[in-house]
Amino acid sequence: MIQLELRGVSKSYLRGRVPALRKVDLALPRGKFLAVLGPSGCGKSTLLRLVAGLEEPDRGEIFIAGRRVDGVPPARRNVAMVFQNYALYPHFTVYQNIALGLKLRGFPRQEIDRRVREVARLLGLEDLLERYPRELSGGQQQRTALARALVREPEVFLLDEPLSNLDAQIREETRSELKRLFRRLEATVLYVTHDQIEALTMADLVAVMESGEIRQLGPPEEVYHRPAHRFVARFVGLPRINFFKGHLEDGIFTSEEGDLRFPLEVSYQGPIEVGLRPEDLRPGKGEITLKGKVVLVEPLGPQKVLFLRTGSREIRALVPEDFPVSLGQELEFHGEPRNLHLFDPVTGKRLRT
Numbered sequence: 455m456i457q458l459e460l461r462g463v464s465k466s467y468l469r470g471r472v473p474a475l476r477k478v479d480l481a482l483p484r485g486k487f488l489a490v491l492g493p494s495g496c497g498k499s500t501l502l503r504l505v506a507g508l509e510e511p512d513r514g515e516i517f518i519a520g521r522r523v524d525g526v527p528p529a530r531r532n533v534a535m536v537f538q539n540y541a542l543y544p545h546f547t548v549y550q551n552i553a554l555g556l557k558l559r560g561f562p563r564q565e566i567d568r569r570v571r572e573v574a575r576l577l578g579l580e581d582l583l584e585r586y587p588r589e590l591s592g593g594q595q596q597r598t599a600l601a602r603a604l605v606r607e608p609e610v611f612l613l614d615e616p617l618s619n620l621d622a623q624i625r626e627e628t629r630s631e632l633k634r635l636f637r638r639l640e641a642t643v644l645y646v647t648h649d650q651i652e653a654l655t656m657a658d659l660v661a662v663m664e665s666g667e668i669r670q671l672g673p674p675e676e677v678y679h680r681p682a683h684r685f686v687a688r689f690v691g692l693p694r695i696n697f698f699k700g701h702l703e704d705g706i707f708t709s710e711e712g713d714l715r716f717p718l719e720v721s722y723q724g725p726i727e728v729g730l731r732p733e734d735l736r737p738g739k740g741e742i743t744l745k746g747k748v749v750l751v752e753p754l755g756p757q758k759v760l761f762l763r764t765g766s767r768e769i770r771a772l773v774p775e776d777f778p779v780s781l782g783q784e785l786e787f788h789g790e791p792r793n794l795h796l797f798d799p800v801t802g803k804r805l806r807t
């Protein structure tokens with residue numbers, strides 16, 4: 455069953471001068487966690503704000519649990535939102551902060567108490583209920599803000615970069631806690647982030663956005679291994695994918711610079727862009743051989759990234775930490791045609807399925 459649906463939703467600001475969303479379609483099944491991933495300004499927050507009812511679309515329809523909600527005021531949409539700057543009430547205790555929403559909605563005292571304690575237990579806040587926000591760590595404040603959303607049992611959770619104010623370690627802990635928590639609650643979640651690690655590790659589904667459009671919506675593995683659009687291939691993956699522009703004719707790819715030539719068994723003819731991920735490059739010669747001079751080495755824990763200069767471009771290769779290499783050294787790497795990602799250079803769309 456579809457819990458959240460957007461049909462042809464468009465939104466622009468400043469009387470149409472700033473388009474923020476362009477005909478967005480989206481269907482999120484009940485109980486799934488969808489991460490909306492994209493660079494700054496691509497329209498992620500706008501999408502969330504439209505679902506919350508903080509903005510109204512120029513065009514299109516929004517449904518929550520089958521009910522049309524565009525035009526319905528935020529308070530009557532039964533969504534709970536957690537922002538990046540979760541403002542807790544400083545003069546209220548953790549308990550009072552969590553309970554406030556229910557109190558304002560007129561829930562009986564006992565019901566409020568039951569729910570607050572249940573959520574506090576879930577989030578490990580039981581021993582902190584009498585503290586004030588200033589007496590909490592950043593992570594504890596964050597969990598209080600979450601508890602305030604969870605206690606409402608909304609139809610959809612909306613989270614806008616909720617972890618970005620936390621330091622790296624707490625962020626990682628909270629990330630996995632949140633994932634487990636939402637899974638256990640079978641909550642439907644729309645989670646906005648520009649952090650691909652967050653999106654790929656937490657979500658059941660990832661929507662990658664560029665310039666107000668969803669370029670791909672699919673499970674994290676699919677977004678990574680079968681990017682539907684050049685932008686997705688570029689945005690998802692660390693270190694970044696290598697791209698080669700060129701031409702395909704009679705089954706032979708030739709790069710723009712003319713330094714790369716290899717057979718490609720696809721029926722397509724004409725200009726093409728091919729992508730090859732750094733981890734799909736292996737040392738030595740092969741069907742697709744790239745040769746370059748090592749200009750930079752970036753350690754990455756058990757692996758390291760080599761930057762090789764070949765002609766006018768730089769390529770990235772991922773090698774084990776103990777791979778012997780020195781700056782300035784000439785090295786050869788090779789890739790395999792089956793690992794190539796092919797894109798139409800005009801539309802940016804994936805060419806081969």
Ligand SMILES: Nc1ncnc2c1ncn2[C@@H]1O[C@H](COP(=O)(O)OP(=O)(O)OP(=O)(O)O)[C@@H](O)[C@H]1O
Binds near residue numbers: 472492495496648
């Ligand atoms: N109230 C507003 N008035 C005018 N333009 C706006 C307004 N809100 C957003 N925009 C513009 O709409 C576009 C999308 O903004 P949005 O906040 O949705 O992006 P985002 O992907 O969430 O970015 P970020 O990650 O930086 O928060 C941007 O070009 C932004 O400048």
